[in-house]
Amino acid sequence: MGVSAELLAGQEPIFDALISARDRFGDKEILEDQDRKPLTYTGLIRAAFVLGRKLAAMTEPGERVGILLPSSAGVVVTFYGLHAHGRTPVMLNFTSGERNLKAAIKAAGVKKVLTAKRFIQQAKLEGLVEDLSKVAEIVWLDDVRKTIGLQDKIYGLLAGMAPRRFRVRTKLDDPGVILFTSGSFGAPKGVVLSQANLTANVRQVAAHIDLNPDWVMFNPLPTFHCFGLTGGVLLPLLCGMKAFQYPSPLHAKQIVELLPEVKASILFATDTFLNQYARVAGPDDFSTLKFVVAGAERVRDETHHLFNTKFGGLKLLEGYGATEAAPVVAVNHPDRNRPGTVGQMLPGMEWKLTPVPGIETGGRLYLRGPNVMRGYLSADDPEVIEPLEGGWHDTGDIVDVDRDGYVAILGRVKRFAKIxxxxxxxxxxxxxxxxxxxxxxxxxxxxxxxxxxxxxxxxxxxxxxxxxxxxxxxxxxxxxxxxxxxxxxxxxxxxxxxxxxxxxxxxxxxxxxxxxx
The missing domain is CATH 3.30.300.30 (ANL, C-terminal domain)
Known part of the structure; x- marks a missing residue:
């Protein structure tokens, strides 16, 4: 059995994997946000069934449903609620502007968008939601929750006791989520990740780094970002760690104060935000952290220097990923951390480099593996997924891999100029x-x-x-x-x-x- 086959042995769809995590780790507190009302595994499963049943009554089986919410317990319950009833979550980037959001809604064939009044008011997105209501129905989760009655609660109790009887059976190949690439170099593209892609990536990370179920994962990244969804939500929940969700990575001071309070063990963020946190943090604010993981963009030398000098050498582990790979591809290890690289490839990843004319070092990186997407949504038809040729994803990145397998990102193909x-x-x-x-x-x-x-x-x-x-x-x-x-x-x-x-x-x-x- 190869590494990939080994990783996939006994793999389950997303909702079943959550149930199995409860069986394995016990009914412990597993999810919390800034409202400080923690949920246990059973609490999360029940809440997902109750809300999901309401959402199922207004959608069709297999329907793609938009989610426009910040990182919170609410977004996690909504995500799992759709899965419990066989619907596909489409995570919408509320920072990407009206044009990109409308394009995403059209590309994914979304008819309904789930959001919350408190969030829209706090984020001052009333105008945006009004514009989106012209292309999709806006469903206010606040209003949906008000309709939850005694019958629904009894249903939730029963479903929490025997979840496998109540959930809609799904297959590993079924869509797990639709996300959109960041659009840093053009229009965002719709990425269809299967249930297997997401749960395989969780297994790959867990096989690469030994994760302690007693740890707390602090996630300030939005769940419309694959790093925030897989790394900040699915990874901790399926590995027995508490997932603390924070609604905005921009609140540096509040985040830094919360970290020791919630006994955060791992912090996930991008270089931009980590640099800000390190500047406002006191030496003790990061005292509970075992290590920090940076992804989505290159970590500057200055950020590494801040962590090394200000926080007693707290390990800052740089990683590399792509939405199309669910997203983690490579990451440094607490015991094998080589700054300047993004670490070694995760178990089960196949990769190849093709030469690029004019660029002497490294090559263009192609990836294949259990975490690599089914394909992009066709721009012409939401029902059509454009498959990858031979299962290989062209990352568009120029990388070099040394003898020890450490990956250095040299730049994107589009990020080279001919002068x-x-x-x-x-x-x-x-x-x-x-x-x-x-x-x-x-x-x-x-x-x-x-x-x-x-x-x-x-x-x-x-x-x-x-x-x-x-x-x-x-x-x-x-x-x-x-x-x-x-x-x-x-x-x-x-x-x-x-x-x-x-x-x-x-x-x-x-x-x-x-x-x-």
Whole structure:
């Protein structure tokens, strides 16, 4: 039996896996959010059945149902409630704007969107919801909960005692979730992850890093982000760890204060947010953490330095993933942590590198494995899933893998510019700017140039950034002159997506508009 087959042996669909976790770990407290009303496994299962039954009455079996909610106990109950009754959750990114959301709703064939009044009011999204109501029915979960009566509660009690009798039977190949790629380089694409993809990824991570069921996972990332859904919700729940959900990664001060209070053991976030948390945290605020996991974007040297010096060498483990791979592909290990890399590939992952003309080191990464998606939603028909050729997903990333299997991300294929006939990594140029001004945020894009083909533009929040300093650093450190941007745009804030990733679409538009002006 190969590694993949071993990982998949005895695998179950998402809701069944939750029931099995209760059988294995006992009926312990497993889910909590900022309202501080923890749920046990049974509490979660009952709540999912009760709410799911109400949602099932207004939807068709197998229907794709939109969820527009922040990280909370509520979003977890809603996700499992749909699964208990054979519906497919479609996680909608409420930070992506009206155009992208409408496109997502259309692409997935969503007829109903589930949300909550308190969230919409607090996030000031009333206008957005009004716009979305023109293309889908908005279902207020607050109103649905008011209709829960004695009969529903009795149903929940019975279902909690014998969940396998009450849940709708689903198959491993059935859709587990529909998510949309972040859209940092263009329009978001609909990714269909099967139930097996999600539960396999949980097993892969658990096989790679020994997780203690007594630990608490703190998740500030949104569940419309695959890292937040798999890493922040499914991984802890299915491995016996308490999952603490926090509604926004932006609240650095509140998060830092909560970590020791809830005895957080693992913190999941992106470099952008971790850097902010480390700046506002006192030395004791991270005292309960065993390690911190960073994904979704490259971890800057400055962030590593902050963790090493301020928090007694608290391990910051950088990982790598893709929505299409459910999402974790590689991650450093607490005992085998090699900064500058994203760690080793997870068990069961197949990978291959193909050469890229003009790029000497590494190659374009293709992935195959039990966690790799069924395919993208067709842009023309929500019912059609465009399958992967031979099961291989083209990540579009240029990576290098060393002799020990550690993966280094060199950049995206789209993040290389051809200047004077030479290929230049825009990610490496960003690294150059970070070396000169480590505390600032930088992004580099390229625009057309009549003389050299393309020209580099540095967009930075460093007020006194100038080309001379960059050129001087490049000369003294042996960096090629081609890697020095000839144009700098100083901005109050470098645009980021709701996930914390740099918004290269917005930055490219800024650079193009500036050129045209």
């Amino acid at each position: 004077g006939g030479e290929m230049v990594s825009l990610t490496a140029v960003e690294g150059l700017a970070s070396a000169v001004w480590p505390e600032a945020r930088h992004a580099v894009v390229s625009i057309a140039d009549a003389r050299k083909g393309e020209k580099l533009v540095l967009v930075t929040d460093r007020e006194d950034a100038d080309v001379g300093r960059l050129a001087e650093w490049a000369r003294s450190h042996g960096a090629p002159e081609l890697a020095v941007p000839k144009k700098i745009m100083r901005v109050a804030e470098v645009p980021v997506l709701g996930t914390g990733k740099t918004d290269y679409v917005a930055i490219q538009q800024m650079a193009e508009m500036d050129k045209a002006a």
